[in-house]
Amino acid sequence: MKPIALAASWLLALSSGSALASTPSEKVVCTDQPRSQWMSEQQARILFQASRYMLVKFKVSKGRCHEFYAVEHDGTVVEAYLHPVTGKTMRITRVPLQPGAVKP
Incomplete structure (x- = not known):
């Protein structure tokens, strides 16, 4: 799978409620x-620093939060x-690249 396609599939999986995303x-x-x-x-994207990421979904x-x-x-x-x-970060979760996965 091409790197950009792999990254896009991760975003899709996260936003559709996979095991990597928050549980209810x-x-x-x-x-x-x-x-x-x-x-x-736009203001939330600036606070989140969206420009530093390869792909971003908002x-x-x-729970009435800006979710990225x-x-x-x-x-x-x-x-x-x-x-x-307020723009305060309420929670942030990072999931590292899985071993053996193709880097984007």
């Missing part, structure tokens, strides 16, 4: 504040939750 018992809840008070996706989580899935240049997969009002 680990749900991160950020805020009850209305979306009119939230920072924009979504709003069920990203792949670093060494193949490490990152899942991060940012508070949509």
